[in-house]
Structures are given as C-alpha cells and as structure tokens.
Amino acid sequence: MGGVAAVLNGAPTNTFDVDIVHSRDTNNIERLLAILESLDAVSRIQPERRLKPAASHLMGSGHLNLITRYGPLDVLCTIGDNLAYEDLLPHSHEMDIGGGLRVRVLDLETLIAIKERVGGEKDRAVLPILRRTLEEKRKLGQ
Template identity: 55%
Template structure:
C-alpha cells in the first residue's frame, strides 16, 4: 500500500480513466481554489447512480483501495455500501481517498453539482470542485477543529 507522499494526481487520473462522476471537496478542493493549506487525503462526493458505482468500483480495484480502519486486512467497499450516504475512508496505492456519499445537510452529488467549478488540470484531466462559497458553508457546519481552522483562510480568499 501507499508508503510515500500521497499522489492525488494519479488518483484523479484513475477516476477519470474509469469515467467516475464525482466532486472534489475538502482540503484538496481548498488547495485547487488557491488556499495555502496542506492536506493529507483526497475527499470526493460521488454520484450514487448504479452506472457510476460500477465505474467507481473498477477505479477502486485499480487503485487497490481498502478501508483504512481494517488494515492490515484488505477490505474494499461493495456496491451496496457505495450507494449509501456514508463515508468510506480508504487507503490506495497512491494515498488516502475518502469517498463521501453526502456532506453537510446530507447533500449528495446531485445537490452539490450546481455549486461547482470546473478545473482543467491539463492532459485532459477536467474535474469538478466545490465553489468557494459552498466550501465555506460546508466548513461552517462542521464541528471539526481542522475545518474551523481553515475557515479564516477561506474567508480571507473571498476578499481577494
């Protein structure tokens, strides 16, 4: 499994290769919006359609993803689990990947898609990320100290 620094670019490439529909949220989203922060995992909210779950499972297999809390035993999420709104905290060959069925007030892919920006990472890698306003709104709802700490940085970005 992953032993070096995370390579989120490779994870995004594999998701694109398998045509997975998702939105980048969390720390990587903040970085892509220009926030000077460090993050150690890639958080995505995925479409829970049956077709997309098939694509996501194929990508997870290629990434050799397994639940972090079950290590060293390798246990992958199944299709039924991925159709729920829960969180799947995985470790891949390229770093931690958190797959979220919903965030905030149970907002899933379909609710968040209208609040996205499209980012071109080059080499035909086009991804969706939450817009700054929505990311701030989600962080405001969180009780986690790391989310609260990021709020000042994100709010400062609004005035730039």
C-alpha cells in the first residue's frame, strides 16, 4: 500500500516508509508479531521507550507507526473507508520483489481511488504521477 505499491507498479516516485495492510486472522497476527520482533520494530512516536506492538494493537482498526532496523513501517489494520485486508485482496496482485520474496501489491486503480478519497496533502501531491503511470500502463496493455 502507499508509496512502495506505487513504485512497484512503475510510478516514478520516492518513498521512505513501507505501508502494509494485514489480515487480522489470529494465526496471521502471531506470524506478524514474530516478524516485527525479528525486525526490532518499536513505536515511532516515542522510540526511546522501545514500545513494541502487541496483538491487541494489530487486531484493531487503527494503525501503528513503527521504526525497524531497516526503516519506517506503517502497519495498517484498515485503510480508506475502513477497507480491511480481505476487502483489498481482489484489488491486488502478487509480485516477486527479489530473493524469492513474493508480496501482494495494491493495484494502481485502487491506490488512486483511496488517495483521492482520504489522502492527505502528501497523497494528493502524488496523484498526478500515479494517474500518468496508470495511463501509460494502459497504453502498453499492462
């Protein structure tokens, strides 16, 4: 979701964080917590307190702004008009991002629609680039 989804879909933009929307299934929450632990993820709000995410945070409807040893990570329970992981699945596709790692990436149409409806100033600023990228991809039949 967000800037990384735009880049992976071919948009010439920069981003400094990774946004994910996760399944709130209990088994997935356990796996996600283990991954976040391995990344040394803590709250970005007060990183000096080393506040780690908890299952209750990941089961809610809000979001967590985390910092990991690799950089910022935003973990979103829902996005847009309360869209959950399961709502977004039909609007995503799987991509190989190297090293055998496959991730689901939100399609540009949905990313644009979400940013148009609820995006902040930063999101609105990138909309023309996303629209042009989508137009070019359509011309190329992608």
